[in-house]
Amino acid sequence: MVLEAAEKTDSDSALVEAARLGDRRAFRQIVERHQGTLARTIVGLIGDRGSVDDVLQDVFIQFYNSLGNYRGDASVRTYLNRIAVNKSLDTLRARKRWRQRFLSRDETPIVEVAASVETAEDNDRNKILWRAIDSLPDAQRSVVVLRMVEGYSTEETAELLSVEYGTVLSRLSRGLEKLRKLLGPVFDDATKPTKTAHQ
Amino acid sequence: MNKDDFILRFLDGRLSVDERHEFDEMMADPSFRQRVSFVRELSRSAKTTLSVEAEKRLDPFFTDRLMKTVNSQFAEKRVQEEFLTALLRWFSPMTAVSLIIIVLLVAGSLSGGKDLSRSVTESVFGLPAVTVANAYDLDYE
Numbered sequence: 204m205v206l207e208a209a210e211k212t213d214s215d216s217a218l219v220e221a222a223r224l225g226d227r228r229a230f231r232q233i234v235e236r237h238q239g240t241l242a243r244t245i246v247g248l249i250g251d252r253g254s255v256d257d258v259l260q261d262v263f264i265q266f267y268n269s270l271g272n273y274r275g276d277a278s279v280r281t282y283l284n285r286i287a288v289n290k291s292l293d294t295l296r297a298r299k300r301w302r303q304r305f306l307s308r309d310e311t312p313i314v315e316v317a318a319s320v321e322t323a324e325d326n327d328r329n330k331i332l333w334r335a336i337d338s339l340p341d342a343q344r345s346v347v348v349l350r351m352v353e354g355y356s357t358e359e360t361a362e363l364l365s366v367e368y369g370t371v372l373s374r375l376s377r378g379l380e381k382l383r384k385l386l387g388p389v390f391d392d393a394t395k396p397t398k399t400a401h402q
Numbered sequence: 403m404n405k406d407d408f409i410l411r412f413l414d415g416r417l418s419v420d421e422r423h424e425f426d427e428m429m430a431d432p433s434f435r436q437r438v439s440f441v442r443e444l445s446r447s448a449k450t451t452l453s454v455e456a457e458k459r460l461d462p463f464f465t466d467r468l469m470k471t472v473n474s475q476f477a478e479k480r481v482q483e484e485f486l487t488a489l490l491r492w493f494s495p496m497t498a499v500s501l502i503i504i505v506l507l508v509a510g511s512l513s514g515g516k517d518l519s520r521s522v523t524e525s526v527f528g529l530p531a532v533t534v535a536n537a538y539d540l541d542y543e
Contacts, residue, residue, distance in 0.1 A: 227472065234465050242456035243449070255459040260468055267472055332444075332451045350410060351445045352452055357407055372404040379406050383440060390443050 215279035223270045230270075234263055237280060241287045247348035248291035250337040252298045262287045288349070288363050295341050328389055335385040343378035346371050405434070409441045 215236070221229035238259060245258045265286055266273075273282060336344060349360045350371070361371045411417050412425050428434045461467075524530065 227469065227476070230472065231465060231469055234468060238460075238464060239453065239456065242460055243452045246456040246459055247448075247452045255456060256461045256464065259460070259464070260471065263468055264471065264475070267475075328447070329451045329454055332447055333455050336448060336451070348448075348452070350407075351441075352448045354414065356411075356414070356416070372407055375410075376404060376406055379441070379444075382444060386440075386444065390440055390447075 216275055219270065219273060219275075219279060222267075223273075230267060233266075233279065237283050238263075240280070241283055244284060244287050244348070244353055245291050247336070247352055248288065248345055249294050249298075250344065252341075253291075253294040258287070258290050258294055261290050265290070284353070285363065292345070292364070295345075299341070331389055332386065335382055338385070339378050339381060343374045343381070346374040347378040347382070350375055405437065406441060409438050410445075412438070413442055413445065 215233065218229045218233050218236075222233065241262060242255055242259055245255050245262075249255065249258065262283065266283060273279075277285070336347065339347065345364055346360060349355045349363060350357065355363065357368060357371050357375075361368045364371070366374075408417075408421070408425070411421070417425060429438070
């Protein structure tokens with residue numbers, strides 16, 4: 204009955220309320236509704252450095268365990284996204300510690316990405332773009348993903364990453380500069396200056 | 403001013419009227435126009451690319467597996483709660499009896515306080531005091 208009420212209103216907060224009362228079907232609906240967006244955020248932040256599946260599971264389990272603390276100040280999407288960002292950053296930190304302990308520094312060679320860009324076919328565009336984003340250092344990639352893909356403002360991005368406003372701006376510039384160099388040939392047609400480019 | 407952030411704020415529709423005016427002026431520069439096109443295209447394409455990548459990286463039946471974990475956690479929590487309740491139910495009478503005995507002992511000790519020669523056992527239960535010495539005394543009655 205609780206779920207029926209939640210479905211009728213079709214709102215996240217109604218589903219959260221139902222889930223809080225023990226209705227796990229309502230919780231399932233929340234998962235199905237948000238898993239795509241959250242997976243995109245996580246994959247953007249951790250890249251190839253961890254399991255998206257594991258991080259996403261952790262996000263929803265933490266949310267389930269903290270249903271009682273959710274007061275509705277932020278939307279469910281924002282609340283979940285914050286958990287996802289924190290969990291992804293934890294994964295990156297753990298990975299960094301592990302690498303510092305066991306391996307020498309071995310960032311993805313940018314040359315390799317650039318070489319593949321030059322030989323790119325149109326249908327490889329997604330793959331190349333992914334490799335270019337993934338080749339950015341963690342700090343720059345986090346800013347680019349949160350600011351450009353997830354649509355957070357610069358202030359929100361700074362708050363989420365616990366860095367200064369100016370740091371976000373400089374990381375954004377450096378990240379975009381690298382992407383410009385890597386993806387220039389791929390985006391060439393789309394980015395040629397035109398008279399109609401301005402909306 | 404950070405040009406990329408300025409462009410992104412334009413794309414987000416977050417520019418003030420003055421900034422919008424400044425943006426229009428900057429658009430006269432072809433290199434700035436190209437920069438805007440790149441940022442716009444990258445933002446749009448990155449969303450699609452990351453969504454495709456995310457879909458590939460999620461193992462099948464994600465929701466089912468998650469719900470299974472949630473259900474088992476829920477069941478585990480319930481078992482723990484039931485165990486604690488049972489423990490509490492069992493301990494409550496024991497605690498009550500212990501408290502009564504302590505109160506009786508304290509009361510006896512206080513009331514027999516005038517006669518210092520009487521032990522607590524004598525005062526409360528009326529039993530003769532037993533010490534290690536007289537326990538081994540064969541004549542003790």
